[in-house]
Amino acid sequence: MELQDCINFLLTTAQHNVFQYLSQRLAPYDITPSQYGVLNCLWGREHNTPKQIADTLCLETSTISGVLDRMQKKGLIDRIVNVEDRREVQVIATEKGNLLEEPVLKIIEEVNIEALKDLDSTQQEQLKAYLRIIANGDFK
Template identity: 55%
Template sequence: MQLEDCVNYLLTTAQHSVFLKTAEKLSAFDITPVQYSVLYCLWENDRRSPKEIAERLKLENSTISGILERMEKKGLIERSISKEDRRFIQVLLTKKGASLEEDVLNAIEKVNDEVMSIFSEEEAETLKSHLRLLAGVDI
C-alpha cells in the first residue's frame, strides 16, 4: 500500500496541519488546542470532574491531570474538593478562563472556516460527518 493511501497517514497529516493552524490562532490567548477543549467543556458546564472532562474529550484520566495542572498555573481554572463528598474534585472556571470564551470561539471559527474553505459546503458537511463516524462522536 502506498503511504498516500494509508488512512492513518492521511488522518495524522491532516490533523497535524489543522493543529498547527489552531495552535497559531490560540497562541494569542496563551492556550493550546487541548486547553481550548477543556475550556469548552467548562463553558458548557462550569463545574465538572476531571473524569467527566476526560470522558468528554476522549482522553485518559492521567493525561487530563497534567493539562489541568498547567491550566491552573495559568489561572484559567481552579480545582476544589467538593464539600458534599471530599473524594470528588471539581474543576471550575476562573474569571480569566470564562472571559476568553467569545474571543477563543471566534478564533476557532476562523480556523475552521480557513481549513474548510477548500471544500464546497456539501463536501465540508460530508467530511465532518465521516470524521464523526470514524471518531465515534454523536451530535
C-alpha cells in the first residue's frame, strides 16, 4: 500500500494541518488546542473532574493533569478540592477562562469553515459521519 493511501497517514496529516492552523489562530489568546478542549468542557457547566475532562477529550488522566497545571498557572482554571472527600477535585473555568468563550468559539467556527471549504455541505456532513465511525471503532 502506498503511504498516501494509508488511513493512518491521511488522518495524521489532516489532523496535523488543522492543529497547526488552529494553534496559530489561538496564539493571540495564549491557549493551545488542548487548552481550548478543556475550556470547552467547562463552559456552561459548573464543574468537571479531571477524569471527566480526560474522558471527553479522549486523553489519559496523566496527560490532562499537565494541561490543567499549565492552565491554572495562566489563571484560566481553578481546581477545587471537595472538603468532604479530598480525593474529589472539581475543575472550573475562572473569569479569565470564561471571557475567552466568545472569541475562541468564533475562531473554532472559522477554522472549521476554512478546513472544510473545499467540500460542499453534503460532503462535509459525510466526512464528519465517517470520522465519527472511525473514532468510535473497536480496533483489536
